[in-house]
Structure formats: structure tokens, C-alpha cells
Amino acid sequence: MENSKTIDVLNDLLHITNDRIKGFERVEGKVWESYSDLKGEYDKMISQSKIMKNEIINLITERGGNADENTTSLAGNLHRTWIDIKNSLPVTNNDQETLENVIFGEKHAIEAYDNAxxxxxxxxxxxxxxxxxxxxxxxxxxxxxxxxxYKSKED
Structure with a gap:
């Protein structure tokens, strides 16, 4: 097992984790007016992401690597830009689309972790x-x- 390969894979996962954190930061508070039952879980996801980030950084540094601590992936940057563009357009259910983007991001992270x-x-x-x-x-x-x-609980 090459240490450099481990470090490369871990840095890729660190980028994905940074993507999650950046994406979570973009979810506006108004979403929770419609989906209040999810707010606690969402806050938990943010905290978990920060813990995950630190765990990956520790693994990288323990192996003598340099962690790309604040680097995100190109795909994540493009996705956030697309979301920003979509959110700037008048849409009837922007809150639901925002949460659907969270789901899309989580699915992408799961695939990246599986592949790793x-x-x-x-x-x-x-x-x-x-x-x-x-x-x-x-x-x-x-x-x-x-x-x-969750939406039906609110009605």
C-alpha cells in the first residue's frame, strides 16, 4: 500500500467534505420555515461534517501528507454555482429544490466514499x-x- 495513494484519496474525500460544509452554509434560514422538522438533523450534519473534516486531516498528517484543508472540488464548485443561478430565478418551491440539492450532494458524497x-x-x-x-x-x-x-407534517 503506497502512503501517497492513501493521502491522495484522503485529500479527495477532504475536498468532498469541504464541499458539504460550503453547500450547507448556503441553505438559507427561510427553508426551515417550511421544513422545521429537518432543522435539527441539518445542524447535526454540519457538526458531523466538521468532525469528519478534522478526522480526515488527522489521517493525512499522521501519514506525513499535507491536507488541502480548505480546498473544494471543481464539481462541487460548479454545483454550488448552478444552485446560485437557479436560486436567483423566481421559482415556486425554492425551499424544496434547496433540500433536493442537499440530497444530491449527499448522494455524491456517498458515491465518492464508496469508491474510495x-x-x-x-x-x-x-x-x-x-x-x-x-x-x-x-x-x-x-x-x-x-x-x-416532512412537508406533510407541517400541513
């Missing part, structure tokens, strides 16, 4: 940490994947 674990490029300690983080991502994805259920 399947790559065989992670050392055993890194694999264990990343597998635990993947479980957290799946839980948050499941929380947000049925938006209409």
Missing part, C-alpha cells in the same frame, strides 16, 4: 474511519431523502 473504500488505496486505519463516516453519510441521506414526508 473499493479502491484499495486506503490503509486499514483510514478505511475504518472512512467506513464510519460513510455510515453517517447514509444516515443523513436517508433523513433528507423523503422531503415530502
Amino acid at each position: 473504500l473499493k479502491s484499495g488505496d486506503l490503509c486499514s486505519e483510514s478505511s475504518e474511519v472512512i467506513a464510519n463516516q460513510l455510515k453517517q453519510l447514509r444516515v443523513s441521506y436517508n433523513q433528507f431523502s423523503n422531503i415530502e414526508r
Whole structure:
């Protein structure tokens, strides 16, 4: 197992985690007027993301690598730009679209984590940490994947 491959994969996951944090920061407070039941889970996702970020940074530095602490991915940047453009247009259910974008981002993160674990490029300690983080991502994805259920509670 090459240490440099582990560091590269971990930095890629760090970019994904930074994408999550940046994306979460863009969800406006008005969304929670329509989806108040999700607010606590959303706050939990933000806290988890910051913990995940620190865990990945620690794994990278323990292996002698340099963590790209504040770097995001090109795909994440493009996605956030697209969301900004869509949000600037008059849309009838902007709040639901915003949460659908959270779900899209979580799905992308899950795929990236799955690929990282399947790559065989992670050392055993890194694999264990990343597998635990993947479980957290799946839980948050499941929380947000049925938006209409939460909306119907509000009606």
C-alpha cells in the first residue's frame, strides 16, 4: 500500500467534505420555515461534517501528507454555482429544490466514499474511519431523502 495513494484519496474525500460544509452554509434560514422538522438533523450534519473534516486531516498528517484543508472540488464548485443561478430565478418551491440539492450532494458524497473504500488505496486505519463516516453519510441521506414526508407534517 503506497502512503501517497492513501493521502491522495484522503485529500479527495477532504475536498468532498469541504464541499458539504460550503453547500450547507448556503441553505438559507427561510427553508426551515417550511421544513422545521429537518432543522435539527441539518445542524447535526454540519457538526458531523466538521468532525469528519478534522478526522480526515488527522489521517493525512499522521501519514506525513499535507491536507488541502480548505480546498473544494471543481464539481462541487460548479454545483454550488448552478444552485446560485437557479436560486436567483423566481421559482415556486425554492425551499424544496434547496433540500433536493442537499440530497444530491449527499448522494455524491456517498458515491465518492464508496469508491474510495473499493479502491484499495486506503490503509486499514483510514478505511475504518472512512467506513464510519460513510455510515453517517447514509444516515443523513436517508433523513433528507423523503422531503415530502416532512412537508406533510407541517400541513
